[in-house]
Amino acid sequence: MSKTEHNEVILQVKNLRQYFRLGRKGIVKAVDDVSFDVYKGETLGLVGESGSGKTTTGRSIIRLYDPDGGEVYFEGNRIDGPMDKKTKKLLTKNMQMIFQDPQASLNGRMTVGDIIAEGLDVHGLYTSKQDKMKKVYEMLETVGLNREHASRYPHEFSGGQRQRIGIARALILDPKIVIADEPISALDVSIQAQVVNLMNELKKERD
Ligand SMILES: Nc1ncnc2c1ncn2[C@@H]1O[C@H](COP(=O)(O)OP(=O)(O)OP(=O)(O)O)[C@@H](O)[C@H]1O
Numbered sequence: 001m002s003k004t005e006h007n008e009v010i011l012q013v014k015n016l017r018q019y020f021r022l023g024r025k026g027i028v029k030a031v032d033d034v035s036f037d038v039y040k041g042e043t044l045g046l047v048g049e050s051g052s053g054k055t056t057t058g059r060s061i062i063r064l065y066d067p068d069g070g071e072v073y074f075e076g077n078r079i080d081g082p083m084d085k086k087t088k089k090l091l092t093k094n095m096q097m098i099f100q101d102p103q104a105s106l107n108g109r110m111t112v113g114d115i116i117a118e119g120l121d122v123h124g125l126y127t128s129k130q131d132k133m134k135k136v137y138e139m140l141e142t143v144g145l146n147r148e149h150a151s152r153y154p155h156e157f158s159g160g161q162r163q164r165i166g167i168a169r170a171l172i173l174d175p176k177i178v179i180a181d182e183p184i185s186a187l188d189v190s191i192q193a194q195v196v197n198l199m200n201e202l203k204k205e206r207d
């Protein structure tokens with residue numbers, strides 16, 4: 001864990017709980033009383049055996065699930081329960097997730113350009129079609145792909161390239177925090193280092 005000099009807490013997780021109810025078979029306490037802080041510019045790694053709740057923790061924080069208990073604050077705004085419009089927007093723009101399996105997490109019917117631009121569309125963050133495509137092209141180049149890739153579909157790419165698409169999609173909104181759920185474990189060993197290096201560079205560039 002390395003803290004930057006400003007020591008600004010960006011994400012605060014307090015006693016997070018996420019249970020899964022399995023009907024008559026009972027309940028899985030996937031996340032139970034998890035607390036940690038993440039500072040601006042910091043990388044925090046969550047380590048634990050399979051099934052210990054790492055993925056669920058990430059998904060609960062970014063609100064793919066509704067937490068059963070505890071508190072989560074993003075830049076001081078509470079995000080674990082009902083949120084007003086402004087907070088919701090803050091969250092969807094500034095917190096992004098990169099998933100373990102780039103194959104499963106990219107919509108195969110959308111072009112790579114549309115996948116990467118989706119967040120821009122949602123938040124209306126461009127002035128014209130040209131402006132939007134310029135942002136998409138820049139992002140493709142940032143992750144080591146190129147503009148010709150924008151019109152192609154995810155299945156036309158290798159695993160490593162697909163994960164780069166996932167990273168581009170996550171970063172185009174310039175999020176303040178990225179939750180990466182084993183972003184390299186589905187990749188060949190030979191390309192794992194490339195993706196890690198890319199993420200490190202982007203972290204340095206964008207804090
Ligand atoms: N949607 C779900 N419904 C029911 N149970 C779930 C669900 N998602 C996860 N679980 C259970 O919650 C627990 C934590 O799972 P989770 O996927 O968070 O673990 P993990 O630490 O990410 O594991 P891995 O290292 O294998 O990815 C496991 O017991 C899992 O079976």
Ligand SMILES: [Mg+2]
Pocket residue numbers: 054055056181
């Ligand atoms: Mg997991």
